[in-house]
Amino acid sequence: MRFKRKKVVKYRGSKTHGGGAMKKRRGAGNRGGRGRAGSGKRGDAKKPSYWKEKTGRKGFTSKSRKEIKAINLELITKNLNSWIKKGLIVKKPSGYEIELKKLGYDKLLGKGRVKEKLLIITDSASKKAVDKVVKAGGEVKIRGEESKERNKEKSKEEK
Secondary structure (H helix, E strand, O other): OOOOOOOOOOOOOOOOOOOOOOOOOOOOHHHOOOOOOOOOOOOOOOHHHHHHOOOOOOOOOOOOOOOOOEEEHHHHHHHHHHHHHHOOOEEEOOEEEEEHHHHOOOEEEOOOOOOOOEEEEEOEEOHHHHHHHHHOOOEEEEHHHHHHHHHHHHHHHHO
């Protein structure tokens, strides 16, 4: 048996759009309140739409804020041999020379143990990381500090 499909009813010219008497859909109660109303404990009809919605600040973010990519000492000691094979770091008699920029990192963090002598060149490092490397007989060179120290020395000489 074939069924005839019903046409889409568009309620054009209809005063109540299928809502019955005019009184019935008058207030905001039939839609759970206005705005964010009705999203309380028993506002089940609206809750899921609020869960999806982002809260807090919206809009533009500054592009000048650079994300810092950091690495722990633990990961460095773990990957020493593989990085030597790949040619990313150099093994010298004085120890391993590691330039973090070549590895794609900006900052050195102090989680983990250091057993080998490491000469690490980086943009920034935590105090804990520097202490651990120095205790193991290594050295941490921070790029920005070298220029700051030179400027301090020059200003002392001028005086």
